[in-house]
Amino acid sequence: MTQKIALSWSGxxxxxxxxxxxxxxxxxxxxxxxxxPKELGRTFAHGERTELIKLQGESLNIPVHFIECQFESYTENFFDSLKELKQTHGITGIAYGDLYLDEHRDWGEKVADQANLTAIYPLWMKKEDSLSALEKFVQSGYQAVVIRVREDVLDDTWLGKPLDEKFLEEIQLNTEVCPMGEAGEYHTFVYDGPLFTKRIELQEPSFIALETTKRLEFRHFQLIEK
Known part of the structure; x- marks a missing residue:
């Protein structure tokens, strides 16, 4: 019998x-x-607009479940939502895209265990294998763009770069950065790929300076036929 699960999704x-x-x-x-975060209309993970996450869900034909929460009650709100999804969708597990940070896995497993769900980490690897993970993504057929960078390790010239072979070469030159950006050195947005039924067209980019990061904002976006 196929297991029904939820996936923690950053976009x-x-x-x-x-x-x-x-x-x-x-x-x-x-x-x-x-x-x-409540009343912001943006994701906790990358600060991305919820409208763009909805477009991903629509293209992937998978509903998006938004968990409204505050930093102080993050774990409690996440746990409550898992219980709700267990009741409404019959999920048996929750999957995460974490790679190798033990503290992230410890948190995810703890929350899943409290909800009597299985914690699944399909990408879990050793830190030194992160470059091969990036290579796999670049060769996978998915298309993504850098939407946010930490200013202490990457400047704003990285914003808007596609994750392609050139990116794969350039990211290796900065030894302070995990090739997959696991410590938040950079964040990405996926707009097309094998599982996408439609492509997300991103238009009119602009830079936004935040406290310790810079991000790429798109004024217009829409689903288009492939």
């Missing part, structure tokens, strides 16, 4: 690669779970 390359891997392994992903 970036890690969660997309996790989704692809899970489906190859035979799981049925019935919900993409995305946390959003």
């Amino acid at each position: 970036g390359k890690d969660s997309c690669l996790a989704l692809h891997t899970l489906m190859e392994q035979g799981y049925e992903v019935v919900s993409l779970v995305t946390t959003v």
